[in-house]
Amino acid sequence: MVSTQDVLNRLGIARLNPGAATGDWIATHGPELISYSPINGQELGRVQTAQRQDLEQVIAVATEAFHAWRMMPAPQRGMIVREIGLELREHLDDLGALVSLEMGKILAEGRGEVQEMIDVADFAVGLSRQLYGLTMHSERPGHRMYEQWHPLGHVGVITAFNFPAAVWAWNALIAAVCGDCIVWKPSEQTPLTAIAVQHICDRVLARHGLKGIFNLVIGSVGDIGEPMLADRRFPLISATGSCRMGRRVGAVVGERLGRTLLELGGNNGIIVMDDADVELAARAALFGAVGTAGQRCTSLRRLFLHRQIAGPMMERLKAAYAQVKIGHPLEAGTLMGPLINRQAVETMQAGLATIREQGGEVLYGGRALEGCYVEPTIVRAPAPLPIMQEEIFAPILYVVEFDHLDQAMAWHNDVPQGLSSAMFTGGLIPAETFLSHRGSDCGIANINIGTSGAEIGGAFGGEKDTGGGRESGSDSWKAYMRRQTVTINWSRDLPLAQGIQFG
Ligand code: UN1
Numbered sequence: 001m002v003s004t005q006d007v008l009n010r011l012g013i014a015r016l017n018p019g020a021a022t023g024d025w026i027a028t029h030g031p032e033l034i035s036y037s038p039i040n041g042q043e044l045g046r047v048q049t050a051q052r053q054d055l056e057q058v059i060a061v062a063t064e065a066f067h068a069w070r071m072m073p074a075p076q077r078g079m080i081v082r083e084i085g086l087e088l089r090e091h092l093d094d095l096g097a098l099v100s101l102e103m104g105k106i107l108a109e110g111r112g113e114v115q116e117m118i119d120v121a122d123f124a125v126g127l128s129r130q131l132y133g134l135t136m137h138s139e140r141p142g143h144r145m146y147e148q149w150h151p152l153g154h155v156g157v158i159t160a161f162n163f164p165a166a167v168w169a170w171n172a173l174i175a176a177v178c179g180d181c182i183v184w185k186p187s188e189q190t191p192l193t194a195i196a197v198q199h200i201c202d203r204v205l206a207r208h209g210l211k212g213i214f215n216l217v218i219g220s221v222g223d224i225g226e227p228m229l230a231d232r233r234f235p236l237i238s239a240t241g242s243c244r245m246g247r248r249v250g251a252v253v254g255e256r257l258g259r260t261l262l263e264l265g266g267n268n269g270i271i272v273m274d275d276a277d278v279e280l281a282a283r284a285a286l287f288g289a290v291g292t293a294g295q296r297c298t299s300l301r302r303l304f305l306h307r308q309i310a311g312p313m314m315e316r317l318k319a320a321y322a323q324v325k326i327g328h329p330l331e332a333g334t335l336m337g338p339l340i341n342r343q344a345v346e347t348m349q350a351g352l353a354t355i356r357e358q359g360g361e362v363l364y365g366g367r368a369l370e371g372c373y374v375e376p377t378i379v380r381a382p383a384p385l386p387i388m389q390e391e392i393f394a395p396i397l398y399v400v401e402f403d404h405l406d407q408a409m410a411w412h413n414d415v416p417q418g419l420s421s422a423m424f425t426g427g428l429i430p431a432e433t434f435l436s437h438r439g440s441d442c443g444i445a446n447i448n449i450g451t452s453g454a455e456i457g458g459a460f461g462g463e464k465d466t467g468g469g470r471e472s473g474s475d476s477w478k479a480y481m482r483r484q485t486v487t488i489n490w491s492r493d494l495p496l497a498q499g500i501q502f503g
Contacts, residue, residue, distance in 0.1 A: 001330050004037075004044065007097045011196040013045060024061070024202065024211050028054040030219050035192050038104040038338040038372040039328055047191045050219040052227050055183075058215050059233055062154050062181040065212025070151040070179040077177045078128025080213075083204045084173065085121030088114060095165065095196055097330060102190045103164055104337040104372065105292045106329040117169035119456045120472060127477055128177040142491025149481040151179025156228045158239040158249070161340050162295045162393075164190035165197050167263070170460070170472040171238045172214055175480040183215045183234070185225055189340055191218045229253050236261060236480065240297070243391075243417070243465045250467075261479050262467025263460070265391040266419030268442070268451035269302035269412045271434065273405070276424035277448070278309050282316035284424070284450035285397065290324055290376045291452060293336050294395030295344075297466075298420045298444070298452035302388060303399045304408040310401045314363075317378065317399075321364050324376055338372035339394060348374055348394035351387065358385040360398070384411050391417060405430055413441045419462030420444040420451040443470070 030049030037044050050058070069077070088095070096111030105113070133147040157171045164186060172182040186194035194216055201214040217224050228234060229252040238261035239249045246264035253260045270288070272281045288300025305313050329337030339345055345368050352366055359382065365375030376395040381388070388398055402408040412421065421442040423434040431447045433439050443462035444454060454460055459470035470476045496502060 001328070002093075002097050004042070004101055007094050007101065008045065008192070010094045011091065011098060012199045013192055013195050026054060026057055028219075030054070030223055033188060033191055033218065035102060035190070037101050038340050039101065039330075041371060044102060045192050047195070047218055049223070050217045051223045055217055055219070055224055055227055058183060058217050059154065059231070061212040062183055062215050063233070065210070066151070066153060066181045069181060069210075069213050072179075074128045074131055074177055074179065077179060078125040080204060080208060080210070081121055081128070081173050081176055082125045083207070084201060085118050085125065087200045087204055088118050088121060091196075091200060092118070095193070095200075098193050098196055099164060100329045100337070102193050103161055104329055104340060105295075106334050106337050109292055110329070113163060113166045116166040116456055117173075120166070120169045120173050123456055123473060124173040124177045127174065131178065131477065131481070133483075138487065139497060140489070140491075140495045142489060142493065143495075144488045144490065145486065147483055147485050149178075149478070149483055152235045152480055152482050153180060154234050155180045155182050155480060156231075156234040156237040157182055157184045158225060158228070158237065158241070159184070159186050160240045161187040161189035162292060162297070163240070164193040167240050167471075168194070168197060170456070171261075171480075174472070174477050176213060178477055178480040180480055181213050181215065183217060183228065185217055185219065185228060188218070188220065194218065226252070230256065232256055232258065235259060235482075238469070238471070238479075239263070243467075246465075246467045259479070260467075261469035261471065263297065263462075263469050263471060264465060264467040265417050266297040266299070266451075266462060266466060267301055267389070267391050267415040267417040268298055268420040268422075269304060270300055270422045270424065270451060271304045271402075271405075271408045271412055272306060272309060272313060273423065273425035273427065273430045274306040274308035275426045275430075276306075276309060277426065278313045278316060280448060281424040282313060282320055284422070285317060286320045286324075288450035288452045289397040290321070290336050290395050293339055293374070294376070294397075295340065295393050296452050298454065299395075300397060300451045301391065302384075302412070302415075303397055304411060305399060305401050306408075307401045307403055314399065318364055321376055321378065326369065326373055326375070336376060336395065339374060341372060344393060345372055345374055348392060348396065351390075351392040351394065351396060352377065352379075354387050355379055355385065355396070358387055360385050360387075363399070365395075384414065389415055405433060409434070409439060416465040417462065418442045418464035419466040420446070420454070422446040422449060422451050424448055442466075
């Protein structure tokens with residue numbers, strides 16, 4: 001197993017307080033923040049956090065940087081992001097390990113997260129030559145109409161502990177090719193991962209005599225988060241977190257008529273039809289519910305089983321759960337690491353108490369183990385329980401049997417969140433029903449694939465209380481730019497639109 005100290009050293013965070021250290025790190029004035037590993041409670045490092053006045057300084061640097069960065073041709077900006085992608089490749093193992101150490105996900109998933117960053121970097125490089133606008137035919141003779149996209153300015157990126165690096169990359173690397181400067185407020189649970197990523201960016205920028213394009217501010221919600229939300233110098237705030245947090249972000253940024261890109265809670269379901277390949281479905285359910293210890297926004301929470309296959313499916317699922325090795329996420333063979341902290345364990349236990357009160361039967365697991373470790377848990381419910389409306393960020397999987405697709409579909413959609421969804425079937429009719437306008441109401445809908453583990457090339461995000469934002473692939477880049485509609489009159493006349501004659 002790799003040594004924690006070696007990983008930290010190689011990522012340049014051996015000196016535990018980078019606050020007043022090298023390069024462009026500024027001396028900050030907030031309280032000290034200690035990063036503890038959820039694996040064993042070991043202290044990984046200490047960070048001097050930032051306060052309001054420090055944020056001011058960072059915004060000043062970003063503002064200065066923005067003037068030059070927006071003037072650089074987008075394909076050249078893409079070349080900078082390309083180098084970040086190359087550096088990430090070099091540090092894949094170490095950064096992946098740090099994600100595991102600080103957040104607790106298993107190494108394969110920590111590395112997967114860094115791979116996701118690399119994929120986004122590649123995508124952003126291509127995008128830097130494809131920030132296309134449309135052209136329109138003008139209704140007036142001798143007129144030309146088109147739209148162009150300009151950089152937005154400063155983008156505030158607020159990320160959660162569960163994807164401490166990849167979600168930054170979805171936002172920052174794409175916003176960067178769009179010509180924006182990024183100010184990142186990471187989760188206070190995962191400051192060291194953010195510092196490691198910042199070091200990588202700083203190294204690349206320094207090679208080009210640049211700074212201030214990627215900025216990091218570690219601090220509390222009150223000291224840093226709230227001031228960012230209220231600050232008009234952030235035309236866009238992109239935030240990932242709970243629905244409760246998203247409501248606050250929406251209200252404060254909306255009040256000043258700023259834009260938000262929200263990626264909030266999920267409550268994702270899979271419907272398994274009677275003609276499904278139950279082996280595939282069970283494997284997908286295992287990865288979806290147990291992967292990242294159920295702490296992905298895309299984690300599988302609700303499994304709807306057609307009564308015909310419920311028996312064989314449950315047998316396979318329970319057998320698969322029995323194989324799950326819980327333990328140190330860096331140890332080979334471990335499938336499930338710890339939850340992020342003790343509070344998460346308590347939330348899970350409180351959730352299970354409510355589940356039992358409401359008539360849910362714990363079929364597998366359910367116990368809190370030592371430290372932040374828990375057993376992955378399967379709950380059988382005769383019909384959806386009230387608590388199933390909520391997202392509990394833990395490996396609890398509800399299983400409900402159904403007789404008809406319509407019933408399953410209604411149950412599936414009857415939650416406030418709308419992120420990811422899936423159906424397992426070999427049939428065209430159920431699959432197309434699931435994908436139709438009366439099918440899944442989520443931002444992501446899969447057939448014969450689980451709810452988590454989306455590729456970066458698609459637009460990622462969800463409907464309803466998930467917040468409506470789309471990040472990463474497809475045309476998500478448009479959120480980081482401002483659209484300008486241009487009409488040019490190259491005639492010697494002044495015809496008015498709508499045929500209006502004036503004077
Ligand atoms: C998240 O949990 O916030 O689709 C993001 C997935 C990952 C991203 C999850 N690619 O599960």
